[in-house]
Structure formats: C-alpha cells, structure tokens
C-alpha cells in the first residue's frame with residue numbers, strides 16, 4: 001500500500017464491464033464490510049447475502065447512485081468505497097439511502113418536478129468503508145473528496161445551493177472524526193434515536209452536513 005502505483009480510484013460504471021466488476025469485486029467487498037463492521041451500517045450481512053444479482057445490480061443501475069472505489073491494480077480487489085446518492089427530493093438524509101434512492105428512482109417524474117422548483121439540491125454520502133488492512137492511508141478521504149466534488153459540481157451547474165449530508169451512528173466515533181476531517185460537521189439538532197427494522201433494534205444516529213472544502 002505504500003507504493004501509490006499499486007491501486008487507483010475509479011467510478012463503477014453501469015455498463016456490462018461495470019456490472020461484472022460490481023458482482024465479482026464490489027459485492028464481496030460490501031459483504032465483508034457488513035460482516036466485519038456490522039455496527040457501522042444500517043443494512044446487515046444476513047439481508048444482503050440473500051440479494052439476487054438483479055437486486056445488487058439495481059444499485060449500480062440506479063442513475064441516482066454513484067459508487068467510487070479504490071482498486072488494487074494487480075487483482076482488482078476493492079480496498080475502499082464510497083457512494084454518492086442524489087439529487088434527492090428530500091433534504092433530510094435517509095437512514096437507508098440505497099432503499100430511499102430506489103424508491104426515488106421509481107417516482108422520478110415527481111422527483112424531477114421537485115428538483116426543477118427547489119432552490120437547493122440534496123445529496124447524501126453512504127456506503128463508506130475501507131478494508132482494515134488499508135486504513136489510515138488516505139483512501140476514504142480521497143474517495144470522499146471525489147464524491148464531494150461531484151455534488152459541488154452538480155449544484156454549480158444548476159445554480160443551486162448544495163445540501164450534502166450523511167448519517168452516522170454516534171457510537172462510531174472514528175467515522176465521525178473521519179467525516180470531520182473531510183469537512184462535515186454534526187447537526188446542531190444532535191443525535192436522534194432511530195429504529196432499524198433490519199436489526200430490530202434502535203441506535204442513536206446523527207446527521208452530518210458538509211460545510212467547507214476538504215483540507
């Protein structure tokens with residue numbers, strides 16, 4: 001990992017090659033993330049291990065979702081990933097953004113109408129994970145900067161104010177510090193208790209909003 005030529009950052013495209021990559025490389029990465037760090041995510045390993053290929057591909061085929069990965073060059077192993085979802089009609093980030101974005105896609109006419117009228121555009125960052133052996137080497141931050149850049153560029157293109165947010169469990173202090181290092185600040189509204197139907201349990205989560213350019 002110390003040699004910067006060993007990996008590269010790329011978006012996963014929705015073409016045939018991107019779909020194959022998603023199933024062969026991103027899916028095992030995502031399942032490993034859910035298995036290794038279950039408390040970091042709203043979804044669960046037991047839920048996603050049962051997804052069909054079509055369910056996996058519905059995420060990459062959703063035009064509201066962009067996933068960026070750091071990939072090891074010699075074997076294409078995914079080391080780190082981040083997804084950007086938006087523009088979303090609702091400025092409040094969703095606890096389960098992949099599900100929310102699929103519902104938004106299904107209601108796209110209504111969504112486009114809202115988007116045209118709104119003075120701001122809302123995006124959400126989700127699915128942030130770095131393999132344990134690749135942590136603290138700047139990968140997640142590089143991916144976050146790319147996702148932030150995409151959202152900023154979209155807002156500028158349409159002349160709208162950007163609302164870029166994410167949701168993190170308050171018990172996940174390492175992730176909160178990571179997001180702060182990327183320019184996010186915790187909502188002044190503070191933590192809220194959220195019931196997670198996939199875990200049949202409640203946990204405190206907090207919204208973080210992007211407020212400045214990353215350092």
Ligand SMILES: CC(C)(COP(=O)(O)OP(=O)(O)OC[C@H]1O[C@@H](n2cnc3c(N)ncnc32)[C@H](O)[C@@H]1OP(=O)(O)O)[C@@H](O)C(=O)NCCC(=O)NCCS
Pocket residue numbers: 037040041080128129130131134135136137138139140141142167168169172173174175177178179181
């Ligand atoms: C949070 C996570 C994605 C960070 O990934 P990473 O690739 O190690 O992050 P980076 O190397 O880009 O870190 C950039 C900066 O963020 C901060 N940071 C990252 N991880 C941190 C931690 N565990 N504790 C404190 N600060 C941290 C540091 O300031 C770091 O810079 P530094 O290493 O020069 O001090 C990774 O620890 C992870 O996958 N955790 C489990 C899953 C998770 O919590 N995901 C978020 C769900 S909301």
